[in-house]
Amino acid sequence: MATRFILSWIFFLLCIAFFQSSNAAYNVVNFGARPDGKTDSTLPFLKAWLSACNSVIPATLYVPKGRFLLKPIVFSGPCKSKIVFQIAGTLVAPSDYWSLGNSGNWILFNKVNRVAIYGGNLDAKGAGYWSCRRAGRSCPAGSTSITFMWSSNIVVSGLTSINSQIMHVAIDHCTDVILRKLKIRAPSSSLNTDGIHVQSSTGITISSSSIMTGDDCISIGEGSKNVWIDHIACGPGHGISIGSLGDYVSEDGVQNVTVTSSVFSGTQNGVRIKSWARPSNGYARNIAFRNIIMKGVYNPIIIDQKYCPDDNGCPNQSSGVKISQVTYKNIRGTSASQIAMNFVCSSSNPCTGIRLQDIKLTYNNGAEKSSCTNAAGISTGVIIPRSCL
Ligand SMILES: *[C@@H]1O[C@H](CO)[C@@H](O)[C@H](O)[C@H]1NC(C)=O
Ligand SMILES: *[C@@H]1O[C@H](CO)[C@@H](O)[C@H](O)[C@H]1NC(C)=O
Numbered sequence: 253m254a255t256r257f258i259l260s261w262i263f264f265l266l267c268i269a270f271f272q273s274s275n276a277a278y279n280v281v282n283f284g285a286r287p288d289g290k291t292d293s294t295l296p297f298l299k300a301w302l303s304a305c306n307s308v309i310p311a312t313l314y315v316p317k318g319r320f321l322l323k324p325i326v327f328s329g330p331c332k333s334k335i336v337f338q339i340a341g342t343l344v345a346p347s348d349y350w351s352l353g354n355s356g357n358w359i360l361f362n363k364v365n366r367v368a369i370y371g372g373n374l375d376a377k378g379a380g381y382w383s384c385r386r387a388g389r390s391c392p393a394g395s396t397s398i399t400f401m402w403s404s405n406i407v408v409s410g411l412t413s414i415n416s417q418i419m420h421v422a423i424d425h426c427t428d429v430i431l432r433k434l435k436i437r438a439p440s441s442s443l444n445t446d447g448i449h450v451q452s453s454t455g456i457t458i459s460s461s462s463i464m465t466g467d468d469c470i471s472i473g474e475g476s477k478n479v480w481i482d483h484i485a486c487g488p489g490h491g492i493s494i495g496s497l498g499d500y501v502s503e504d505g506v507q508n509v510t511v512t513s514s515v516f517s518g519t520q521n522g523v524r525i526k527s528w529a530r531p532s533n534g535y536a537r538n539i540a541f542r543n544i545i546m547k548g549v550y551n552p553i554i555i556d557q558k559y560c561p562d563d564n565g566c567p568n569q570s571s572g573v574k575i576s577q578v579t580y581k582n583i584r585g586t587s588a589s590q591i592a593m594n595f596v597c598s599s600s601n602p603c604t605g606i607r608l609q610d611i612k613l614t615y616n617n618g619a620e621k622s623s624c625t626n627a628a629g630i631s632t633g634v635i636i637p638r639s640c641l
Contacts, residue, residue, distance in 0.1 A: 276311040276333075278304050280320070287318020289344055294323045305331035315339040315372065321346060324355035324395065329364035329403070339372025339411075349381035352417060353392025357399040364400070368407040374398060378415040382442045394418035394444070400426050409433050419446040420465065426453040434461040440488035442466035447489065450476050452504065459483050468493045469519070474534060475504035484514040491521030491549070494539060496559055498532035498573040505535035505574075515545045522552040522583075525575060526559040529598070530567035535574040546585030552613050553580055555627070557598040571598040577605040578629075587615040592637050595627035602626035612636045 283300040285293035297320070304311035310333050318341045343359065345352050352358050358376055361367060376397045384391035397416040400406055404427045412435040413420040420436045423429050431448060438445040447463035450456050451473030462485045463469035469486035472479055472494045486492060492511055497503070516522045523541040527534070546552040555575060560566035575597060592613035597603035606629030613636060614620050624640035631639040 276304070276307040276309050277314060278311060279314045279316065281316060285315075285320055287316065287320060287341060289319030289321055291321060292323060293320040294325050297322060297325060301327050304335050305329065308332045310334040310336070312336045312338055315341050315343070317341045319344050322359065324352055324358055324360075326360045326362055327364065328362045331364060334366040335364070335368070337367065337369040337372070339369065342373035342375055345376045347377060347380070349377070349384065349417060350392055352376065352395040353381060355395055356393065358395045358417075359398045361400045361403055361406070363402045364406070365403065366405045367403070369409070369411060371410045372412070374411070374413040376414075376416045378417040378438065378442060378445070381417040385443050396420070396422045398422075399424065400429065402426070404428050406430070411435075412437070414438065415442070416445050418444045419449050421448045423448070423450045423453050423456060426456070428455045429453065429457070431456075431458045432460050434463070436461070436463040436465055438465045440464075440466050446471050449473060450479060452476070454478050456480070461485075463489060465489045471495070472506055472509055473497075474499070474506065476506045477508055479509040481509070481511045482513045484511075485517070486514065487517035487519040487547075489519050491516060491519045491524050491551075493521065493524040493526055494536050495524070495526035496528055497534045497536060498527035498530055498571050501531055501533065501572075503532060503534045505537065506539075507536070508538045510540045510542075511544070512540070513543045515547065516549045516552070517547045518549070518588075520550050521554055522546045522549045523580070524551065524554045524556065525578065526556045527571045527573035527575075527598075528567050529558045529560070529571050530569045532572035534572065535576070536578070537574070537576045539577065540579045540581070541583065542579065542581040544583045546583065546587065546613060548586050548588045550588045551591070551594060552585065552587050553583065553593040553611070555595045555597060555603060558596055570600040572601060573598065574601045575603040578603070579607045579609070580611060581607075581609040584612045587613050587620055590615050590619055590621050591623050592620045593622035593640070595624045595640070597626035599626055602628060604628050606641060607631075608635050608639055608641065609633045
């Protein structure tokens with residue numbers, strides 16, 4: 253009788269062990285993380301990640317409600333199976349901006365494959381860092397809140413990021429990334445707080461997101477290919493930009509980027525392509541901007557190949573970046589400056605294949621104008637302001 257009892261207990265315990273391992277769920281609290289916003293939870297998060305990453309069956313990392321203090325942290329792969337990061341709570345940075353400021357990245361996913369992040373809030377507490385920058389004191393270079401490097405098959409859905417020190421989200425050397433339902437917030441006065449920056453990456457989809465920040469809502473840097481952006485609400489911010497390109501003489505180009513079904517409100521730019529005025533073998537081609545609404549945007553449509561923020565320390569040569577096959581279709585709304593369409597292309601590498609179709613951008617009841625320098629292409633449909641191509 254006693255033996256049978258013990259045997260059934262052993263069987264029961266084995267069942268529990270099997271059930272748990274087939275779920276492979278890891279709650280960071282069980283590794284010592286504390287939801288009090290004060291206790292350093294960096295090590296517990298790393299331990300939970302290591303367990304998930306070593307799991308041979310799909311693993312879920314769970315972050316419950318509450319505020320978890322994290323110092324700069326690297327989630328490294330490759331991992332043995334898929335990982336879902338399910339975040340109900342908020343990840344907060346230490347109040348002292350120096351503790352993030354020199355690492356370049358706050359939360360870094362490096363060399364991971366098949367990782368999905370659902371939900372979550374990131375609060376990098378950037379305000380102290382921005383005021384250091386504004387006061388011209390000696391400040392660290394700043395950290396991006398969440399970065400994916402050398403990774404593939406990534407999904408980030410429903411994440412909120414507030415008050416990053418510099419960029420909120422960066423995608424670098426990645427393939428097949430989907431970012432959707434992101435909410436990004438920083439004051440319009442915060443410096444270099446780009447919403448989402450993509451570079452050296454292929455197959456990137458960014459959709460259904462709301463971005464209010466101090467720099468570009470989305471920026472697409474060198475070496476980005478097959479990028480699809482839809483249903484973005486941008487503003488305040490500096491718009492959606494391809495560039496800055498031509499940072500270096502030798503750099504990879506940007507191609508096949510679509511921005512569609514988006515709204516820009518009170519932004520400095522709408523859809524922009526920008527390059528520095530210096531020699532470069534870079535390029536931007538097969539770019540489409542369509543179905544876009546501009547609400548009081550200062551430069552709704554702009555190509556700027558003499559990019560020079562604050563007219564300070566500019567290369568002041570002619571840009572080697574070759575811009576071609578850029579389509580603007582069904583773009584409507586209001587401009588906050590007279591030049592609603594502005595193409596400042598390179599004298600050594602004029603823009604070619606610009607296509608305008610159904611544009612209506614107004615400024616002060618008909619005072620709107622367009623301006624072209626070294627730009628060639630065609631227009632179809634109604635174009636307001638009158639095309640200068
Ligand atoms: C362009 O990018 C889209 C994704 O945005 C992709 O579906 C399409 O295949 C790409 N086109 C080419 C020619 O690579
Ligand atoms: C750029 O170069 C031109 C011609 O060489 C010169 O007139 C102008 O002052 C320069 N601008 C700046 C900002 O250096």
